Amino acid sequence: MSDFPGRTGLILDEPLLWEKGSSGRCGFSIPRRDVDPFPIDASIEGEVPDLPELSEVDLVRHYTRLSTWNFGVDTGMYPLGSCTMKYNPKTNERQAALQGFAAAHPLLPQELSQGLLRVMVELERFLAEITGMDAVSLQPSAGAQGELTGMLLIHAYHRSRNRKPSKLLVPDTAHGTNPASAALCGYRPIPVASNDKGILSVESVAEAMDDETAGIMITNPNTLGLFEENLKEIVNLVHARGGLVYGDGANMNAVLGVMDVACTGIDVLHLNLHKTFSTPHGGGGPGAGPVCVRKHLEPFLPVPRVVEADGAYALSDDFPQSIGRLHAFFGNVGVMIKAYSYIRSMGAENLKKASQLAVLNANYIKESLKQTFHLPYDRPCMHECVFTDKHQAVHKVLTLDMAKRLMDYGFHPPTVYFPLVVNGAIMIEPTETESKQDLDLFIASMKAVAREAQENPDLLRQAPTKPKARRMDEAAAARKPCLAE
Amino acid sequence: MRYLPHTAGEIEAMLGVAGVKSMDDLFSTVPENCRRSGDMNLPEPLTEWELNTLMEGLARTMAVAPGFKVYAGAGSYEHFIPHAVSYLLSRSEFVTSYTPYQPEISQGTLQAVYEYQTLVSRLLGMEVANASMYDGASAFAEALLMAARITRRRKVAVSSLIHPHYLRVLRTYFGPSDLEVVEIPRLENGRTNSSGLPETDDLAAVAVQSPNFFGCVEDLALFAEKAREKDALFVVTFTEPLAYGLFRSPGGLGADIVCGEGQSLGISQSFGGPGLGMFATRMKFVRQMPGRLVGKTVDLEGRRGFVLTLATREQHIRREKATSNICTNNSHCALAAAMYMASLGGKAFRELARMNRDKSEYLKGALAKAGLRAPFDSPTFNEFVILAPSGFERIRKMLFESKIVAGLPVVPFFPDLPHHYLFCVTETKTREDIDRLVSEIEALL
Numbered sequence: 001m002s003d004f005p006g007r008t009g010l011i012l013d014e015p016l017l018w019e020k021g022s023s024g025r026c027g028f029s030i031p032r033r034d035v036d037p038f039p040i041d042a043s044i045e046g047e048v049p050d051l052p053e054l055s056e057v058d059l060v061r062h063y064t065r066l067s068t069w070n071f072g073v074d075t076g077m078y079p080l081g082s083c084t085m086k087y088n089p090k091t092n093e094r095q096a097a098l099q100g101f102a103a104a105h106p107l108l109p110q111e112l113s114q115g116l117l118r119v120m121v122e123l124e125r126f127l128a129e130i131t132g133m134d135a136v137s138l139q140p141s142a143g144a145q146g147e148l149t150g151m152l153l154i155h156a157y158h159r160s161r162n163r164k165p166s167k168l169l170v171p172d173t174a175h176g177t178n179p180a181s182a183a184l185c186g187y188r189p190i191p192v193a194s195n196d197k198g199i200l201s202v203e204s205v206a207e208a209m210d211d212e213t214a215g216i217m218i219t220n221p222n223t224l225g226l227f228e229e230n231l232k233e234i235v236n237l238v239h240a241r242g243g244l245v246y247g248d249g250a251n252m253n254a255v256l257g258v259m260d261v262a263c264t265g266i267d268v269l270h271l272n273l274h275k276t277f278s279t280p281h282g283g284g285g286p287g288a289g290p291v292c293v294r295k296h297l298e299p300f301l302p303v304p305r306v307v308e309a310d311g312a313y314a315l316s317d318d319f320p321q322s323i324g325r326l327h328a329f330f331g332n333v334g335v336m337i338k339a340y341s342y343i344r345s346m347g348a349e350n351l352k353k354a355s356q357l358a359v360l361n362a363n364y365i366k367e368s369l370k371q372t373f374h375l376p377y378d379r380p381c382m383h384e385c386v387f388t389d390k391h392q393a394v395h396k397v398l399t400l401d402m403a404k405r406l407m408d409y410g411f412h413p414p415t416v417y418f419p420l421v422v423n424g425a426i427m428i429e430p431t432e433t434e435s436k437q438d439l440d441l442f443i444a445s446m447k448a449v450a451r452e453a454q455e456n457p458d459l460l461r462q463a464p465t466k467p468k469a470r471r472m473d474e475a476a477a478a479r480k481p482c483l484a485e
Numbered sequence: 486m487r488y489l490p491h492t493a494g495e496i497e498a499m500l501g502v503a504g505v506k507s508m509d510d511l512f513s514t515v516p517e518n519c520r521r522s523g524d525m526n527l528p529e530p531l532t533e534w535e536l537n538t539l540m541e542g543l544a545r546t547m548a549v550a551p552g553f554k555v556y557a558g559a560g561s562y563e564h565f566i567p568h569a570v571s572y573l574l575s576r577s578e579f580v581t582s583y584t585p586y587q588p589e590i591s592q593g594t595l596q597a598v599y600e601y602q603t604l605v606s607r608l609l610g611m612e613v614a615n616a617s618m619y620d621g622a623s624a625f626a627e628a629l630l631m632a633a634r635i636t637r638r639r640k641v642a643v644s645s646l647i648h649p650h651y652l653r654v655l656r657t658y659f660g661p662s663d664l665e666v667v668e669i670p671r672l673e674n675g676r677t678n679s680s681g682l683p684e685t686d687d688l689a690a691v692a693v694q695s696p697n698f699f700g701c702v703e704d705l706a707l708f709a710e711k712a713r714e715k716d717a718l719f720v721v722t723f724t725e726p727l728a729y730g731l732f733r734s735p736g737g738l739g740a741d742i743v744c745g746e747g748q749s750l751g752i753s754q755s756f757g758g759p760g761l762g763m764f765a766t767r768m769k770f771v772r773q774m775p776g777r778l779v780g781k782t783v784d785l786e787g788r789r790g791f792v793l794t795l796a797t798r799e800q801h802i803r804r805e806k807a808t809s810n811i812c813t814n815n816s817h818c819a820l821a822a823a824m825y826m827a828s829l830g831g832k833a834f835r836e837l838a839r840m841n842r843d844k845s846e847y848l849k850g851a852l853a854k855a856g857l858r859a860p861f862d863s864p865t866f867n868e869f870v871i872l873a874p875s876g877f878e879r880i881r882k883m884l885f886e887s888k889i890v891a892g893l894p895v896v897p898f899f900p901d902l903p904h905h906y907l908f909c910v911t912e913t914k915t916r917e918d919i920d921r922l923v924s925e926i927e928a929l930l
Contacts, residue, residue, distance in 0.1 A: 017600045017827050027828040028567055030836055034916040037839065038846040044702055044864055046733035050607045053830030056569050063573040063597070063824060070593035072581035080583060087488055088581050091533050096755075097571075100544025105557050106757030107893055108548050112885060115543035116756050129526055141619035141758065144800070144812040155661045180800035180810035185661040189805045232518040258512055260521040278488075282817030283594040284584035284616070284777065286759035302657075324657035328560055328622035328650045328746065329757025341540065347530030350486045356508040357491055363503035363511060380505075380514050407590050418801075435490035436499060462785075467589040470785040474588075477782035477794040481771065483613045484603040485781075 004445055005076060006410030011468050014065040018485075021054035069468045070283070071412050077438050081384045081415035081427025082175070082223055084253045084275030086358075089345065092279065092338035101337055106329040110314045116333060117313035120306045123340045124290075130351070131249070131269060132262035133292035137301045139331040143250055146270030146289025147181035147217075149302060150246045152323040153268050153293065154215055155185050156300040157244060160321065165243070169208050169216035171200055173223045173419045178248060187214055194421060198224040198377040202233045215243035218266070221251045223419040223427070224377055225362060225384035235265035244268070249292075252276045253431070254359055254383035257352025261292070268293045277339035288335040302326050357432035358383040361439060365428055368443045372450045376422050384429035386422055397453040397460050399424040404471065405452065405463035409445040486530070548890060554918055555890040556848075558868040558909030559698070560621070560648050560724040561757055562749045565913055570751050570824045579820060584777070584813055588792045589784075594816065595791035598779040601823035608729055608826070609743045610736025611765035615776035617819040618762025618811065621746025622651040625692070625722045626658035627775045627809055628744040628764065632690035632718040633664055634808070635773050640665045641690045642717075644677040646697035648724055649898045669693075675701040675861025675870065679711055688712075692720035694745075695735070696728050698898070700868035700907065701861055709739025718742060725749055726763065728866040730838030742766045751825025752818050761818040772798060775809030837912055841867035844919065845910040851923040852908070856930065860905070868909035870895060875904055880929040887925055 054062070071078070078085035096102065104116060124136040140146040151168075158165055168187035170178050172194060179189035192208050195201040199222065209216075216238050220228045228234070235245045247261060247269035253276045261269050273279050274287035281287070293301065303322045304315040315330075346354065359382055366385035370378065374390035389399040403413035403426070415427040430439060452459050464470070491499075496508070505511055531539065548555065550563060574580075578593060585591030585598075598616045605614035618624040629641045643652060645668040656666060669691075670681045677693050691712040695703035705721060712719035721735035723745035729735070735743045747761030748754065766774055772795065780794035800807040829837060845867045849859055857871045871892070881891045892906035899905070910919065 026830050026833045028833050031912045035843050035847040038843045044732050048831045048835045051826050051831040059828050066593040066597055067576040067578040070578035070582045071590040072578045074577035074581045083583055095540040098544040100547035100549055102753040102755055103549035104547045104756040105555050106561050112548035115546035142813055144810045176801035176804045177810050177812050179805035180807045183805035184810055227514045229516055257525050259519050264519045280580045281583040283582050284816035285813035286815045325653040328620050332759040334755040334759050344531050348525035348527040359511045360499055364499045367502050436495040464589050468592050469589045469790045472588045472784050472790050472792045473782045474792050477780040477792050482781040483778055484606040
């Protein structure tokens with residue numbers, strides 16, 4: 001394995017916060033007390049909270065050690081399919097941390113907050129331009145909340161027309177958040193199977209679509225990394241039966257500058273700023289999931305909306321048909337600033353190039369590995385490709401074993417066992433920010449793992465051996481949950 | 486472009502492997518009727534240095550400390566954040582990783598979240614906290630959905646003194662369902678009227694915020710009792726968790742679900758987001774709880790380690806039968822909160838909380854002397870309402886010139902309370918700042 005980045009090294013253990021420190025230590029510079037204590041009624045006074053007491057050094061060592069047990073995009077290639085783990089530019093972090101932005105109170109008078117209102121208005125315009133849609137709300141805090149917003153918009157649209165459909169079509173390739181978001185709006189998700197090419201057929205949608213159906217949720221490119229080639233025909237068909245089309249834009253990174261979402265007829269689409277627009281994932285959030293809509297859904301968008309009048313920006317609640325609020329204030333503004341900075345740094349040409357390179361990288365991997373791993377849909381892919389463990393299963397080596405072994409080689413594993421329609425799925429999304437050298441090393445690692453599956457399968461079943469932790473007893477964790485102490 | 490590593494030669498070679506002639510050929514499966522007709526119309530790309538200039542210019546238009554003294558709370562609070570916390574948070578292994586699906590190489594995030602869950606449980610006096618939600622408002626809405634799931638009842642009674650934006654978010658989440666929100670009226674003393682609960686046996690939850698939107702501490706034990714009489718769950722929400730460093734915790738007073746906004750715990754205000762949805766409950770309800778959970782276990786060699794657990798509640802397993810559609814949490818913000826709580830420790834957390842209250846009472850007293858009295862006599866934490874003379878709105882605007890934001894008008898939230906203003910003072914204001922605020926107001930009265 002000498003050519004691969006994975007190595008062993010000195011790993012420092014670190015106890016839990018409350019197992020270190022000492023009563024009486026403090027890591028915080030308490031501000032000077034310059035007012036007298038005010039008496040407190042004993043009936044409301046509580047105990048001193050039971051929080052561990054550490055010095056600043058204790059704190060710094062603790063979290064520095066913990067950080068070294070994590071793998072991030074800055075550590076190495078992170079080809080986690082469907083998650084778009086692209087490089088997160090450092091300048092974006094700087095911009096969001098500027099005191100004028102980071103320290104801003106959300107209820108500042110509008111004349112004292114023009115800068116951020118302008119960032120929000122312009123970001124809305126950029127996202128409208130990129131998708132071709134007419135209006136945007138930046139408020140949803142994450143992709144799943146964007147989906148919920150989209151469902152609420154569709155619900156409000158039908159209600160405004162005195163319709164109460166009860167069902168919603170959800171393809172079998174969809175993310176789990178899709179049916180869960182639909183269910184929150186009281187819709188019964190009706191699964192629609194993809195065809196032998198891995199995409200939706202007009203016929204299967206036509207069969208499922210009826211007047212009781214509110215619409216369809218379509219992820220495009222889908223979670224097999226394939227473009228839904230019948231998209232326009234499906235949209236037309238759903239519209240003809242009175243339904244609306246929700247576009248899950250989680251995979252928009254494949255088609256910037258190529259696809260016009262509005263011209264396909266999609267009514268509402270969410271974007272993930274933390275995927276397509278390079279804001280970091282932060283170990284699982286915060287993200288942002290703006291929704292883009294066409295004209296007929298604009299009246300229902302969440303409030304407040306940023307409006308422009310007399311050359312100044314203001315926030316307005318004056319949209320009587322609005323579905324309401326999704327967030328205590330305006331959404332994850334800190335994330336918006338990073339996405340705005342990214343778009344301003346890239347411009348139209350580089351955004352398109354990013355999509356082209358993302359697709360090039362995925363096809364390069366697909367072609368390089370399809371002799372080694374079973375490729376269930378051997379077709380041109382978009383930004384990601386999906387293999388299976390079929391060839392390795394004969395050696396009793398599973399997707400999970402190969403994923404774990406990849407860690408020893410110094411890579412984050414791809415997404416595994418998703419999408420559900422593919423048995424033992426290995427879903428690889430390299431993103432555009434991986435260079436040819438890094439891809440070649442990844443491809444070589446995957447081939448080496450496949451070779452080991454044949455020659456020394458036990459090695460894979462025991463993997464990983466190099467990281468801080470070996471495989472975890474997840475069953476025990478769920479059987480007797482220990483979630484706090 | 487510095488983020489795109491491919492050279493022309495590499496692109497050429499890779500296109501060859503992919504079996505196509507040009508970049509455009511990669512998109513052969515995109516039908517004509519889905520394609521853009523022209524290029525995207527976006528501003529020309531900026532260099533790193535041009536971007537700095539642009540963003541610094543925009544940031545300068547914002548009224549923030551230290552130049553501005555902003556006496557506003559209402560769900561977003563100005564607190565000092567130790568630089569050690571900001572510095573550690575910026576470790577790229579925390580910033581650029583994703584949800585810890587692969588525990589072997591995510592132990593940093595997993596242990597940190599487990600510690601967060603523990604510290605939150607302790608602060609709120611609860612048995613279990615999740616790995617966080619988007620913000621206080623959505624956590625509140627999810628708490629009431631959870632209460633409806635557990636009790637299989639359709640009505641929730643919520644205090645009218647819960648942050649009005651939280652109530653709006655709740656109505657949005659409840660919108661398409663048959664769940665019903667009933668508001669509990671307020672009393673003259675700035676607290677919720679415990680006799681104002683609806684006469685119904687179909688109550689899933691009774692919910693109050695403490696300190697409430699007016700800054701007043703609610704009598705949680707009393708509401709816990711009322712909820713129990715109705716066999717409903719007692720939900721407590723909050724916007725200022727620092728208050729629990731001083732006041733009795735909701736868990737100790739009988740809460741079944743405690744949820745709220747954790748921005749105060751070391752997270753930048755950032756114009757309202759990202760913040761931190763804190764969410765805690767009793768162990769007996771854990772399988773009905775939304776959101777991610779990290780649990781303790783051992784690895785193959787018997788060493789302590791941590792994993793995401795009880796995932797059978799979640800959307801990627803349960804799909805439409807999940808407890809919520811939530812996928813990611815606000816993990817990086819949860820990390821900030823854990824670091825912040827650990828940097829203070831118990832005794833300093835108490836002292837900081839006390840200082841917030843003492844400074845706020847100092848301002849309350851000084852304003853009263855100037856003729857701006859507090860109309861509600863219930864105890865408060867770091868914010869309170871005052872009743873101002875009728876010309877105060879003009880004075881407040883004039884004070885922008887002196888770089889002071891003197892409170893927030895209550896009337897946009899409560900139209901029946903004209904001339905009422907919500908003031909907030911935290912540890913970031915010195916006595917000198919407060920004296921200047923009062924003397925500037927007096928000079929204009």
